[in-house]
Amino acid sequence: MAYSKEIDKKWQKKWKEGNLYRFDEKKPGKKFYTLEMFSYPSGANLHLGHWFNFAPADSFARFKSMQGYNVFHPMGFDAFGLPAENYAIKTGIHPQDSTIKNIATMKKQLEEMGATYDWNYSVETCMPDYYKWTQWLFLQLYKNGLAYKKEAPVNWCSSCNTVLANEQVINGACERCKTVVEKKKLNQWFFKITNYAEELLEGLETLDWPEATKKIQTNWIGKSKGAEITFKTENKDIDIKVFTTRPDTLCGVTYVVLAPESELVEKFTKPECQKAVEEYRQRTIHLSEIERMSTERTKTGTFTGSYAINPINGVKVPIWISDYVLEGYGTGCVMAVPAHDERDFEFAKKYQLPMIQVIDNREGTAELPYVEDGILINSNQFNGLTVEEAKKAIEKELEKTNSGKETISYKLKDWLVSRQRYWGAPIPMINCPDCGLVPVPEKDLPVLLPYDVEFKPDGESPLKKCKEFMHCTCPKCGKDALREPDTLDTFVCSSWYYLRYPDAKNEKEAFNKEIVDKMLPVDVYVGGKEHAAMHLIYARFITKALRDMEYLDFDEPFQKLVHQGMILGPDGNKMSKSKGNTVAPDTYIDAYGSDVFRLYLMFGFSYTDGGPWKDEGIKAISKYVSRVENLIDKVLKTNYKETEEVGEAEKSLLYVRSNTIKCMEEDIGIFQFNTAIARSMELVNELVKYESSEKVNKKLLMETIEDYIKIMSPLAPHFTEELWEKIGKAESVHKELWPKYKEEDLHLDTIEIPVQVNGKLKAVVKVGSQTSPEDVKEIVKKNTTIAEALKDKTIKKEVYVPKKIYSIVVS
């Protein structure tokens, strides 16, 4: 029977019956935890992106098994989140119902892929047996001072009366009703990830992650060294603290700027400036942070009417507000040095604020704004110092008067985890009128998410309108109290799921310490690079926090990280329903079978780059698969003129066989599936050639075919299983180990050395692989083309890189 979907089904059934992929921690072999980022069950079907992430990663897991590891390869569902809720608002179908249905479909499809997941180790984050422990995690963070409440702005649509996610804000307006979005402050929960800023940064060095991803995290953490400087003001009680990376320019400060939303603004605004300040603050409400950070936008701002005093020279400078200062970074106030900062320069020019140059280049010809290194001028006792010297000297001087110190600032902000949404894990906290904030006792977990809730947007957290949910008794004093109505960001659910998998059924704890210490860290984590900053940094933070609470004993959750690329639509754009350029895997699976589809995904694209979908390529793989089938059928029924000799033809076959095993081993190990499959094609080409030889060494031929089936088995699990059976094997090919190649088969008697004259390839000479450099030289010189090229020339230089190249320079 030719390979088809039917063969997939036949083997999927047998594997399931035989429990082929059941994980058993007692199995021999070193543990190997390989993990793909779990999927979000937003639509009913697995899309191409899922396939491209999961199918090759599954092949990798299978490969690791063949190498003798005891592979742990779980899969689950990140099931809470906004899309299910929005879908419910649109269709009236409850998020729980649609999510459970989607999960069932996706699970079935994952099985059709032929993946090795053991569903006994799985999580669904929206189920109480999981989110009970998400809530437990929240409580541990709270107990350890890592969860706290503070006011923070949200995107607010006054027409829909609801909080909007950033993705629901299009060009500053609500995606539904186009109302201009404003910022509204709400009291919300935060996780103190900033406590771990330094460790999250340092830990990157120990990880086998793509360099680009490490850079993204480094920039996200955004460490910068500088100084915090205190400016006294006319208002004796209130100081302004600024953070600057350039304390050396302190004498060049001509004004200070506060973020418009800063609480200090009210304290400094003089009555005559009140109106302008209020208007300006109103305008800022509508801007996104990205807009505010843009240096292209014209700077705007307004004067508060008050003045601050420069601590280094006592100069009085005006206090302004401007949206280019962000409340969330540094102290939310900056000292402006227009002569040496481009943004300040522009701002000062626009509002005709003075500029004082305090740094000059060595020639004394610097043009403003001058942001390079240089020598201090106009800075009293600091004149003549270099920038580096001045930084230290000025910090030291400020320390004397207690008005400044060296400090480190991070861009990393605490993690806002409150969501005014329904479809999420309820935050396990209670507000008691007498006792204040009281955590739900662990024995009362989970705080169940009620099913019957009005979650259509009307200005309040949906749970707030559910009386049965909200009303409870205070665990401390027993009086009536109200629950926290917000739910947790789904990133909280996904920040610890990899810890739950190995002990997924534990009813007493989130996970058993011994088990996670044994199974973790994840050896290889595969997922999209869009998670480079958020999910991956949150998960690292949670791991470190749990380590400090002694729930586990390792520092990093994911030792190696691989990002798969993205498959684009045939038009080269990101696939989207609205563009109508989506490609549905199912039609291809039906037509060609899962393995052809898997092989095409692996062969047609670089795994880390992805690229636009092309229909033609899949036919080529289908052809390849039948070519192999035809070959094996033919070999099985042909009566060959047999030989037992190992001659030239056999040596060539042995070489290709060993080379293929070696290269595929290397390539699959580093997720280079396209080149691995290319090598497998070379072996098939060689087999076809050999099989048509006059005399055939049948034993060698069959052994090579067996090796071929084995090394293809991680990549095409159903197809190879069928072939394995065809050649008469009773057991599953997936119980086989990866074959060993023979070093001596790879040894060639003669090698080819390219010869360059003046950098240009002139000839290729054949030499014995053991030929000495002196003899190679002689052979090169005897070559007629080379001799011709060297005629009447003087040799100026000769370079021989053994076994690689021979290079001659003449004049």
Place this chain on the structure above:
RNA sequence: GCGGAUGUGGCGGAACUGGCAGACGCGCUAGACUUAGGAUCUAGUGGGAGACCGUGGGGGUUCAAGUCCUCUCAUCCGCACCA
């Protein structure tokens, strides 16, 4: 704006640490087989008649550059409430 990438034949993509650019495949061309061919098999295939020229473009380092340095152009992705 900030941050991160990418750019190689007609196409998808190879090229380890600087060492014969274009592996493998698609497509194309020719031939074989066939009642037929959008099936299969065999051979060829970067460009150019050629010396030579070729990895987005310009400069550089080197015996040798897709790979290193420098400038530049184009495209894609992320930016903290999508997951």
